[in-house]
Amino acid sequence: MTTQRTSGRRKQAMAAAAVVAALLTTAACGGGDGEKGGSKNGAAGFDAANNKVAQASLAKKGGTLKFAGAQDADSWDTTRGYYGFMWNFARYYSRQLVTNKTEPGKTGAELTPDLATGLAKISDDGKTYTYTLRDGITWEDGQPITSKDIKYGIERVWAQDVLSGGPTYLRDVLDPEGEYPGPYKDKSKDKLGLKAIETPDDKTIVFKLPKANSDFEEMLALISASPVRQDKDTKSKYALRPFSSGPYKFHSYNPGKDLTLVRNTEWKQSSDPIRKAYPDKITIKFFSNANDMDARLIAGDYDLDINQTGMSPQGRTSALKQHKENLDNPVSGYIRYAALAQNVKPFDNIHCRKAVLYGADHVSLQTARGGPVAGGEIGTNMLPPSVPGAEGQKYDPYEMAGANKKGNVAKAKEELKACGKPNGFKTTIAVRNNKPVEVATAESLQASLKKVGIDVEIDQYDGAQNSSVIGSPSNVKKKGYGIIIMGWGPDFPSVQGYGWPLWHSKAILESANNNYALIKDKTIDGLFDQYVNTLDEAGKTKIATEINHKVMEGAYYLPFVFERFLNWRSDRLANVYTTDAYSGQYDFVNLGLKSTK
Amino acid sequence: MTAGPGRPPGPAVRGGPLAVLAYLMRRLFAAAVMLVVIIMVVFSIFFLIPKWAGVDVALSFVGKQADPAAVEAVRVKLGLGDPVYVQVWEFFKGIFAGRTYAAGGDVTHCSAPCFGYSFRSEQAIWPVLTDRFPVTLGLALGAAVLWLIFGLAAGVLSALKRGSLWDRGAMIVALAGVSLPIYFTGLLSLAIFSYGLGWLDAQYVPLEDSFTGWIGGMILPWVTLAFLYAAMYARITRATMLEILGEDYIRTARAKGLREPVVIRKHAMRSTMTPILTMLGMDLGALIGGAILTETTFSLPGLGQAVLHAIKNQDLPIILGVTLITSLAVLIANLVVDVLYAVIDPRVRLS
Numbered sequence A: 001m002t003t004q005r006t007s008g009r010r011k012q013a014m015a016a017a018a019v020v021a022a023l024l025t026t027a028a029c030g031g032g033d034g035e036k037g038g039s040k041n042g043a044a045g046f047d048a049a050n051n052k053v054a055q056a057s058l059a060k061k062g063g064t065l066k067f068a069g070a071q072d073a074d075s076w077d078t079t080r081g082y083y084g085f086m087w088n089f090a091r092y093y094s095r096q097l098v099t100n101k102t103e104p105g106k107t108g109a110e111l112t113p114d115l116a117t118g119l120a121k122i123s124d125d126g127k128t129y130t131y132t133l134r135d136g137i138t139w140e141d142g143q144p145i146t147s148k149d150i151k152y153g154i155e156r157v158w159a160q161d162v163l164s165g166g167p168t169y170l171r172d173v174l175d176p177e178g179e180y181p182g183p184y185k186d187k188s189k190d191k192l193g194l195k196a197i198e199t200p201d202d203k204t205i206v207f208k209l210p211k212a213n214s215d216f217e218e219m220l221a222l223i224s225a226s227p228v229r230q231d232k233d234t235k236s237k238y239a240l241r242p243f244s245s246g247p248y249k250f251h252s253y254n255p256g257k258d259l260t261l262v263r264n265t266e267w268k269q270s271s272d273p274i275r276k277a278y279p280d281k282i283t284i285k286f287f288s289n290a291n292d293m294d295a296r297l298i299a300g301d302y303d304l305d306i307n308q309t310g311m312s313p314q315g316r317t318s319a320l321k322q323h324k325e326n327l328d329n330p331v332s333g334y335i336r337y338a339a340l341a342q343n344v345k346p347f348d349n350i351h352c353r354k355a356v357l358y359g360a361d362h363v364s365l366q367t368a369r370g371g372p373v374a375g376g377e378i379g380t381n382m383l384p385p386s387v388p389g390a391e392g393q394k395y396d397p398y399e400m401a402g403a404n405k406k407g408n409v410a411k412a413k414e415e416l417k418a419c420g421k422p423n424g425f426k427t428t429i430a431v432r433n434n435k436p437v438e439v440a441t442a443e444s445l446q447a448s449l450k451k452v453g454i455d456v457e458i459d460q461y462d463g464a465q466n467s468s469v470i471g472s473p474s475n476v477k478k479k480g481y482g483i484i485i486m487g488w489g490p491d492f493p494s495v496q497g498y499g500w501p502l503w504h505s506k507a508i509l510e511s512a513n514n515n516y517a518l519i520k521d522k523t524i525d526g527l528f529d530q531y532v533n534t535l536d537e538a539g540k541t542k543i544a545t546e547i548n549h550k551v552m553e554g555a556y557y558l559p560f561v562f563e564r565f566l567n568w569r570s571d572r573l574a575n576v577y578t579t580d581a582y583s584g585q586y587d588f589v590n591l592g593l594k595s596t597k
Numbered sequence B: 001m002t003a004g005p006g007r008p009p010g011p012a013v014r015g016g017p018l019a020v021l022a023y024l025m026r027r028l029f030a031a032a033v034m035l036v037v038i039i040m041v042v043f044s045i046f047f048l049i050p051k052w053a054g055v056d057v058a059l060s061f062v063g064k065q066a067d068p069a070a071v072e073a074v075r076v077k078l079g080l081g082d083p084v085y086v087q088v089w090e091f092f093k094g095i096f097a098g099r100t101y102a103a104g105g106d107v108t109h110c111s112a113p114c115f116g117y118s119f120r121s122e123q124a125i126w127p128v129l130t131d132r133f134p135v136t137l138g139l140a141l142g143a144a145v146l147w148l149i150f151g152l153a154a155g156v157l158s159a160l161k162r163g164s165l166w167d168r169g170a171m172i173v174a175l176a177g178v179s180l181p182i183y184f185t186g187l188l189s190l191a192i193f194s195y196g197l198g199w200l201d202a203q204y205v206p207l208e209d210s211f212t213g214w215i216g217g218m219i220l221p222w223v224t225l226a227f228l229y230a231a232m233y234a235r236i237t238r239a240t241m242l243e244i245l246g247e248d249y250i251r252t253a254r255a256k257g258l259r260e261p262v263v264i265r266k267h268a269m270r271s272t273m274t275p276i277l278t279m280l281g282m283d284l285g286a287l288i289g290g291a292i293l294t295e296t297t298f299s300l301p302g303l304g305q306a307v308l309h310a311i312k313n314q315d316l317p318i319i320l321g322v323t324l325i326t327s328l329a330v331l332i333a334n335l336v337v338d339v340l341y342a343v344i345d346p347r348v349r350l351s
Helices: A008-030 A084-090 A147-157 A168-174 A216-220 A236-239 A291-301 A313-322 A351-360 A362-369 A409-418 A436-450 A463-467 A475-479 A495-503 A522-533 A535-553 B019-052 B055-062 B068-078 B085-097 B125-160 B166-178 B182-196 B211-245 B248-255 B260-288 B292-297 B303-313 B316-344 B348-351
Strands: A065-069 A098-100 A110-113 A128-132 A197-201 A202-209 A248-255 A258-263 A281-286 A331-340 A377-380 A428-433 A455-462 A481-488 A557-564 B101-102 B106-110
Touching: A065 A291, A098 B068, A128 A216, A147 A168, A147 A202, A168 A216, A168 A236, A168 B316, A236 B106, A281 B316, A291 A313, A291 B182, A331 A351, A331 A377, A331 A436, A351 A409, A351 A436, A362 A377, A362 A436, A362 A557, A377 A463, A428 A436, A428 A463, A436 A455, A436 A481, A455 A463, A495 A535, A522 A535, B019 B055, B019 B085, B019 B316, B055 B068, B068 B101, B085 B101, B125 B166, B125 B211, B125 B260, B125 B292, B125 B303, B125 B316, B166 B211, B182 B211, B182 B292, B211 B260, B211 B292, B248 B260, B292 B303, B303 B316
Parallel strands: A065 A281, A428 A455, A428 A481
Antiparallel strands: A098 A110, A128 A202, A197 A202, A248 A258, A258 A281, A331 A481, A331 A557, A377 A557, B101 B106
16 A cells, blocks of 8 residues: 655645646536527526426436446445435335435425325324335335335344444334344244234234334335345345345445446336336446546536535536536535533533624634535524424524624623633634534634634544544543534434434433533423424424524524535436435436436 | 665575575565564554554444444454454454354355455455456556656666756656656646546546456556656666766776667666666555555546545455555565566676
8 A cells, every 4th residue: 555655745736736626627618518508408507406396308218327426325225324315326226115205395305105005094192103005016026025024124223233324213213122132133933023013914014103203204214114025135245235126226336336226127117106217227436536526527427426415616616617507506404513512611601602602703604614605504593494393594593694693702702701701711623634624614613713712722533433532422521622513414304303313312322422512401302202292293393493492592502504515417317306305415216317328 | 575775686696596496485484474474563553552542443343323232243243352362363364264253143254365354345355355456456567667668768868868958858857757746647637638638538447348448547547657656767767877877897898899779788777777676666566555646536446445445434454454465565576576686687696
């Protein structure tokens, strides 16, 4: 292994990067100069697919849909994947009882039956969910998908020792005491020993919850609730070749290099009300150079970025200048923020926390994130705009996007006085060293807090270790990490799917903790309890709003932005739209091509 | 282990073929001992030092949700709770006899040579290495051919025409080559020849899929990498050549009436080649372990790219595997160089 003889040449590199950026900007105009403004051959126009469908009627059957990516999935095993794009992509080769609607924007976040004939029949106490399966649903070898396959697929979530990595909501709700050992240690003959799920026949599946949870059906729409057939379960190796229940199946997969899906000929369109299955083949090629990847997207060699986290700064600049009609600028569903750790003094005092919220220059933080287009609108509260109950910038208790957007030194000093630290204090910001944008926000915060007398040191820690560095409250205390910079997106669009791990006292863990602020607020816990017992949507929405208000009133968080991305779609793409189900990503499963060549 | 660039040529070989064989055996044995030492050092770096530093190795094998059950399973699979000598023994045994990882009802067999198993991508390390090795080898060898041809030619010509316009021009280009980093020249060449002029697609195609496609994908990486090294080789060749041209035996050769090309080829070049060969051995050995920057810039799926991904994802077994392969490559390259000394340098043979 070598890094070749080029180390220690940072300055040259900076100059070089500037020249290359300039060159790329001019060189990249070569591709994609089809007709503009939503014509048949050209791109649909700027933001044409943001929360609406672009060029739906132009999608043809056939062709190869080409994804490019800078990062492979954490795992393609339906039980183990946790990356947003993996869940989105997994709908090509997996089906669930219910799934998100294949429609743009907010409607996309709603649920619709998939393998089931309808949404759940829920008992009055909210504890029993019953589904009946459709006819004609098959595996890739033609065998029918049964209720037992679904039960087995869900049981795999219990085998965390073998299949770690994925969300565990289903386990936590169906078996809160952790009584079931998982299918690999299951002593029953058919390995279907989980008591909370019953399969009276091959077409019926009944879930019996020990305690009601009004988001339970959202959890069944997660990819981790996909069916897995017992005789095809290769355990930890399943990620390399999942057995398909959807319209496409694995053809080849080389981790970190490429992946190809081909049509699953046993899948029947008549059994699937959701998926259109336009292309014949779907490929992903992984790049190690994000700039090279963006240049090739712009040149038309690939159709879209599988990772869906926005273009690199270089590609963004050139695309915005030359090919704006190929870009969408959706809200990502993520909030970027700083959490104020209550176990680090003086952040145990609400006034010291408020001093930070008032002292911060929110415009500068937004600029550090990439500005209003590439970074997002100034964040004013902690509920992402895609989650029901969110009010966006309308709820701005600290006037972060209003009067105080450049920071309010006077108010911050007032709070410092109330906190008993009129001359300010010292603290440390913990920030991941592998995220330059996060480091930029830390520097911005450092500069603005200096003006109010808060002296901040920045500690860049190894980003890959975050679960043990900032995820360990005792380490946070030891290192004096008063301010922790992070970001979070919803696992499913609800206040529970977003906020429970961040704000509930039970979410505080000794390692891999995400409740960095260490919020132990009985009112917030109580509101969550109320939420899971409320079955009507209006009532749930109201509680979500209330939880968000309580979190903001506690001044535990300094939100930076309601994040936005700039995502690329090629001229060839048709039936393309962003969906709130996957945090503003394009809905992969129904993408089509205008030409099959 | 090796004759470094500043050291006099390798050890003397006396006598006939038997002595050469004995010399080779000795060198091979030394290399094998070295390899064992390297494996132990690398193992300690990855498994023992974190333990002493209080970092839980098992944690870094598990994904985003560090479920305690998953961490415990990795601990069992890797035998992290066993005494150190058992862990080292298991690791060695894996290389020669294969290894089985079992926990929680999941059994994974890693057949010999087992250089570890990645619980991130669920792959044994050895197939990953053998899959990616040809890409890196192709890159290193292709680039070496280019840099040797151009570097040596430019260096020799510059030395012969010292002070001429050619000499100065070549040395300025060489200086640029040495100073410009790969991620500059690489991106620049992509911007010009691939995105701009569209002459080359510059995307990697495996050799077995298409020969022309492979060449098309490798030209820019070869040229970029060779540019860096050719520059260094040109400067070294020029300096060495100039020194040698001033030696007495060259004057003698000229005085006895030998034609200039013969003097250069037969007398001067031979001596010039000795330090060049030493450098080549080191450079090739190191490059075969993965040309990280070149492979990353051109998205070549070689060892360098694999190790960079692994570092980003904290995939320890892959980092460990590539480190071992690199050490092995450097060892072998040095062994070959030591043997080649005997061929090139008559002093080694005669003494």
